[in-house]
Amino acid sequence: MKKLKILFLILIFITFLLLLYSVLYPNIVIDDNTIAFNSDEKFEYKAFNLFTDLTNRVTFDGNIDSGVVGKQTVTGKIKYLFYHVKKDFSIYVVDNEKPIITLNGEKDTSVCPNKIYEEEGFTAFDNYDKDITDKVVIYEKDNSIVYTISDSSGNTDIVRRYIKYEDKDEPLITLNGEEEMYVYLGNKFVDPLYIATDNCDGDITSKVIVTGTVDTSKLGTYEIKYEVTDSSENKTEISRKVIVINRPTYNYYGNGVIYLTFDDGPSYLTSQILDILDEENVKATFFVTSANDYTRRAYNSGHTIALHSYTHDYAYVYSSIDNYFEDLQMVSDRVYNVIGIRPTIIRFPGGSSNTVSRNYSKGIMTYLTSEVVKRGYNYFDWNVDSNDAGGDIYNSGNIYANVVNNLSHGKTNVVLMHDSGSHTATVNALRDIIRFGKNNGYTFSAITNSTPVVRHGVNN
Numbered sequence: 504m505k506k507l508k509i510l511f512l513i514l515i516f517i518t519f520l521l522l523l524y525s526v527l528y529p530n531i532v533i534d535d536n537t538i539a540f541n542s543d544e545k546f547e548y549k550a551f552n553l554f555t556d557l558t559n560r561v562t563f564d565g566n567i568d569s570g571v572v573g574k575q576t577v578t579g580k581i582k583y584l585f586y587h588v589k590k591d592f593s594i595y596v597v598d599n600e601k602p603i604i605t606l607n608g609e610k611d612t613s614v615c616p617n618k619i620y621e622e623e624g625f626t627a628f629d630n631y632d633k634d635i636t637d638k639v640v641i642y643e644k645d646n647s648i649v650y651t652i653s654d655s656s657g658n659t660d661i662v663r664r665y666i667k668y669e670d671k672d673e674p675l676i677t678l679n680g681e682e683e684m685y686v687y688l689g690n691k692f693v694d695p696l697y698i699a700t701d702n703c704d705g706d707i708t709s710k711v712i713v714t715g716t717v718d719t720s721k722l723g724t725y726e727i728k729y730e731v732t733d734s735s736e737n738k739t740e741i742s743r744k745v746i747v748i749n750r751p752t753y754n755y756y757g758n759g760v761i762y763l764t765f766d767d768g769p770s771y772l773t774s775q776i777l778d779i780l781d782e783e784n785v786k787a788t789f790f791v792t793s794a795n796d797y798t799r800r801a802y803n804s805g806h807t808i809a810l811h812s813y814t815h816d817y818a819y820v821y822s823s824i825d826n827y828f829e830d831l832q833m834v835s836d837r838v839y840n841v842i843g844i845r846p847t848i849i850r851f852p853g854g855s856s857n858t859v860s861r862n863y864s865k866g867i868m869t870y871l872t873s874e875v876v877k878r879g880y881n882y883f884d885w886n887v888d889s890n891d892a893g894g895d896i897y898n899s900g901n902i903y904a905n906v907v908n909n910l911s912h913g914k915t916n917v918v919l920m921h922d923s924g925s926h927t928a929t930v931n932a933l934r935d936i937i938r939f940g941k942n943n944g945y946t947f948s949a950i951t952n953s954t955p956v957v958r959h960g961v962n963n
């Protein structure tokens with residue numbers, strides 16, 4: 504019986520020891536095992552036994568690198584009384600930040616109804632994956648373009664670009680020639696026409712509706728209306744005033760000579776001009792900027808080849824005396840190479856009365872007009888301006904009128920016209936001008952050094 508009692512006491516004692524062991528056992532637990540990527544967050548842990556908080560006795564082997572996404576392992580250790588506890592923990596570095604899509608261009612954009620939106624581009628950037636633009640997925644939905652991106656940790660971004668298919672802009676009508684035109688009684692009125700463009704439809708010249716007529720048999724003011732509507736019903740309407748005026752009367756005295764002069768050639772129009780001059784048996788003067796086969800043909804036909812400018816660039820020509828003469832020499836060289844002579848008759852770019860030269864070199868014309876004469880040149884301006892380099896560039900009717908209206912039997916008529924691209928209207932007016940001259944007792948001649956000079960006043 505006594506033996507049994509002892510055994511029982513031993514048993515109680517062992518139970519007590521086991522109980523003591525377990526209630527004193529220091530336990531380490533991780534409360535939060537995630538750390539944000541690239542942050543200085545720490546994982547949270549604690550240690551305790553049944554009686555005491557032992558957290559401050561814990562040490563860890565191994566470091567967590569927050570710059571590396573994924574699972575990492577550390578070992579927690581605690582020494583307490585007779586315990587040596589070691590425990591491995593998994594810590595997770597996670598990327599919680601969403602990538603960002605940035606759109607080029609506007610988020611709200613208008614596109615022509617007949618066009619498709621042309622992507623202006625975008626970028627996608629993630630804090631962990633860096634540039635992931637190539638992973639953006641695009642689709643169209645409800646008049647918007649949707650851009651979505653997902654980073655390697657499954658964080659997403661979504662942005663939209665809203666597209667309005669609309670055309671709110673009116674088309675544009677551009678008139679060739681002047682908005683106000685003059686026609687002589689009995690002359691034919693020729694509309695110099697127009698161009699119509701639209702931001703969405705492009706060239707819609709063919710859709711222009713022209714109304715109104717000009718009765719050139721009656722003096723008066725007439726209106727021609729030009730109207731065009733684009734495919735989105737935007738409408739533009741403009742008008743041109745045409746005024747029919749009396750033909751001026753001329754004084755038929757003296758025996759005025761007409762000197763037709765053509766500046767800025769040779770061009771693709773030169774051969775047409777030469778054809779007309781040949782057919783009408785009229786000699787003229789070409790103030791050239793270069794020389795080619797047409798120049799040779801003109802020279803061989805008895806026209807005068809005179810010098811104008813090689814560059815025709817005011818900023819260059821008039822920036823110094825040296826530049827002016829260098830430019831003149833260049834055109835002279837070209838003429839010499841083609842026809843073997845160096846012309847002495849010249850015309851200043853812009854004429855001797857030009858006011859543009861003073862912007863580059865004040866007073867230069869005063870010097871040049873006397874210097875060219877000293878160097879053996881003879882310069883000519885004009886006293887009949889066809890205005891074919893002005894507002895009437897496309898209007899052969901006006902070019903004709905400008906010339907014939909200003910001819911006089913009492914003067915040396917030096918007529919300014921142009922022989923360069925876009926001066927088709929000049930070519931179209933030429934024969935009528937010559938016919939007018941012939942019918943009104945004029946003769947035609949090419950300028951020579953014995954022609955009475957026509958010069959403007961220097962105005963710089």
Ligand code: ZN
Pocket residue numbers: 766767811815852853
């Ligand atoms: Zn010129």
